[in-house]
Amino acid sequence: MKTVLIRDIGQYNGKQVTLKGWLYNRRSSGKIQFLIIRDGTGFIQGVLVQSDVSSEDWELAAGITQESSVQVTGTVKEDSRSPLGFELQVEKIEVITSAQDYPISLKEHGVDFLLDHRHLWLRTPRQAAIMHIRNTVVKAMRDWLDAQGFTLVDAPILTPAACEGTTTLFETEYFGDKAYLSQSGQLYMEAAALALGRVYCFGPTFRAEKSKTRRHLIEFWMMEPEMAFVDHNGNMALQEEMVKFVVRTVLDKHRNDLALLERDTAKLENVINKPFAKMTYDEAIDYLQKQGHEIQWGDDFGAPDETVLANLHDGPVFVEHFPTAIKAFYMKPVPGRPEVVLAADLLAPEGYGEIIGGSQRIDDLDLLLQRIQEHKLPEEAFKWYLDLRRYGSVPHSGFGIGLERFVSWICGLSHLREAIPFPRLINRLYP
RNA sequence: UCCUCAGUAGCUCAAGGGUAGAGCAACCGGCUGUUAACCGGUAGGUUGCAGGUUCAAAUCCUGCCUGGGGAGCCA
Numbered sequence: 001m002k003t004v005l006i007r008d009i010g011q012y013n014g015k016q017v018t019l020k021g022w023l024y025n026r027r028s029s030g031k032i033q034f035l036i037i038r039d040g041t042g043f044i045q046g047v048l049v050q051s052d053v054s055s056e057d058w059e060l061a062a063g064i065t066q067e068s069s070v071q072v073t074g075t076v077k078e079d080s081r082s083p084l085g086f087e088l089q090v091e092k093i094e095v096i097t098s099a100q101d102y103p104i105s106l107k108e109h110g111v112d113f114l115l116d117h118r119h120l121w122l123r124t125p126r127q128a129a130i131m132h133i134r135n136t137v138v139k140a141m142r143d144w145l146d147a148q149g150f151t152l153v154d155a156p157i158l159t160p161a162a163c164e165g166t167t168t169l170f171e172t173e174y175f176g177d178k179a180y181l182s183q184s185g186q187l188y189m190e191a192a193a194l195a196l197g198r199v200y201c202f203g204p205t206f207r208a209e210k211s212k213t214r215r216h217l218i219e220f221w222m223m224e225p226e227m228a229f230v231d232h233n234g235n236m237a238l239q240e241e242m243v244k245f246v247v248r249t250v251l252d253k254h255r256n257d258l259a260l261l262e263r264d265t266a267k268l269e270n271v272i273n274k275p276f277a278k279m280t281y282d283e284a285i286d287y288l289q290k291q292g293h294e295i296q297w298g299d300d301f302g303a304p305d306e307t308v309l310a311n312l313h314d315g316p317v318f319v320e321h322f323p324t325a326i327k328a329f330y331m332k333p334v335p336g337r338p339e340v341v342l343a344a345d346l347l348a349p350e351g352y353g354e355i356i357g358g359s360q361r362i363d364d365l366d367l368l369l370q371r372i373q374e375h376k377l378p379e380e381a382f383k384w385y386l387d388l389r390r391y392g393s394v395p396h397s398g399f400g401i402g403l404e405r406f407v408s409w410i411c412g413l414s415h416l417r418e419a420i421p422f423p424r425l426i427n428r429l430y431p
Numbered sequence: 432u433c434c435u436c437a438g439u440a441g442c443u444c445a446a447g448g449g450u451a452g453a454g455c456a457a458c459c460g461g462c463u464g465u466u467a468a469c470c471g472g473u474a475g476g477u478u479g480c481a482g483g484u485u486c487a488a489a490u491c492c493u494g495c496c497u498g499g500g501g502a503g504c505c506a
Contacts, residue, residue, distance in 0.1 A: 029469085030462040049463070066456085081464070101441075106467040107455050108443060112498050168504085209504050210432075222506055303502080354506065402506025427498080
């Protein structure tokens with residue numbers, strides 16, 4: 001007997017198949033039982049009619065507990081009452097392992113309880129939909145980069161010092177020395193871009209900030225492309241194309257998952273059908289001040305400021321040319337305006353905040369050296385980085401895109417913690 | 432670190448000075464088309480911890496602990 005996946009069940013209409021999975025829920029109505037089986041690729045309703053199965057199978061099915069692992073054999077039947085379009089007329093059922101007192105019920109639960117049971121919470125349809133979309137987002141980003149001639153270059157996670165020197169790092173011991181968990185692979189990507197042209201890294205990123213909001217994780221995944229011979233405008237063009245490609249791919253492949261998440265897909269359609277809006281930092285400050293925000297030129301945006309700017313548009317918006325003083329040391333000044341840099345943040349619509357931060361990098365050795373001194377960074381630690389400007393320096397740009405923020409926005413989640421399988425949050429390192 | 436809200440049955444929540452309750456889950460029974468099924472029954476409690484006020488505290492007061500939401504920081 002062939003074991004098939006629920007995802008492929010439509011190919012077996014009228015045929016007898018075997019499914020291996022878990023019992024998600026059971027309903028009964030006297031002489032008929034409905035078993036909801038999940039196998040990781042989908043959910044299907046199995047129907048048992050008492051008169052059609054042996055009394056042993058009938059009794060066995062009646063006693064199966066929630067989340068017991070099962071093997072079910074039956075005939076696939078098209079049925080308009082099924083959300084999937086198909087049901088399984090069950091003929092034989094076996095329990096692989098019986099589950100006892102499964103903690104997560106089908107009713108609502110609180111966040112604390114669910115996070116404590118994240119290892120089981122992942123079994124629910126909603127979480128499965130998010131994980132499938134997350135998978136597609138990663139694959140689409142990588143497919144797109146591959147097609148554009150990018151090479152994946154893995155950056156180290158254990159690093160000798162801060163890449164940007166500002167945010168708090170997780171410190172660990174490295175054979176008697178101190179080492180830090182990476183907060184960005186960017187500097188390494190610059191080296192790789194000058195070796196391989198177009199590169200990107202994708203891996204976990206660690207920020208020891210005591211952030212406690214729906215937009216922050218202690219450990220999150222970031223993809224960081226870096227391109228030689230690409231300037232600030234080329235950088236933004238690449239970002240826009242990639243974001244549109246990913247959104248389009250998810251819309252193509254995950255209509256059902258997005259519907260299950262109750263995502264308004266019209267808002268995503270908007271994104272792929274027109275150019276992203278652009279505004280400068282100067283224009284943004286002007287606007288915010290006219291709206292009555294207490295913000296001065298030179299200040300960084302707060303979360304409420306970002307939301308107001310993002311709400312000006314029904315798609316993502318680039319904000320560019322930030323003050324040099326509030327941005328990283330390696331960003332290239334705007335020609336003729338040294339007080340601002342060739343950097344842009346991409347703000348997602350609907351209050352999801354900054355999903356991309358990117359910039360053109362300084363390619364001049366003397367200026368970079370000056371910036372390292374201004375930021376009081378240890379010159380010795382950046383010796384290799386300075387070498388990149390010493391040996392065949394070229395204009396180059398790159399950006400970092402936060403996977404969980406991207407996934408949250410696409411899925412319409414209210415909190416980043418649902419966008420990653422096992423979220424690391426302040427006060428939460430379990431499970 | 433700061434602001435704010437909340438901790439009562441396995442879960443989600445009532446009871447706001449006077450015997451601690453419901454729905455779901457569990458268990459028993461009923462029902463041939465259920466979609467978080469439904470109906471009847473059984474069992475389930477040191478009301479986060481410590482102290483205080485009171486004849487009497489889940490309820491009022493103080494402190495602590497834990498968690499949620501937000502600020503700052505940023506992807």
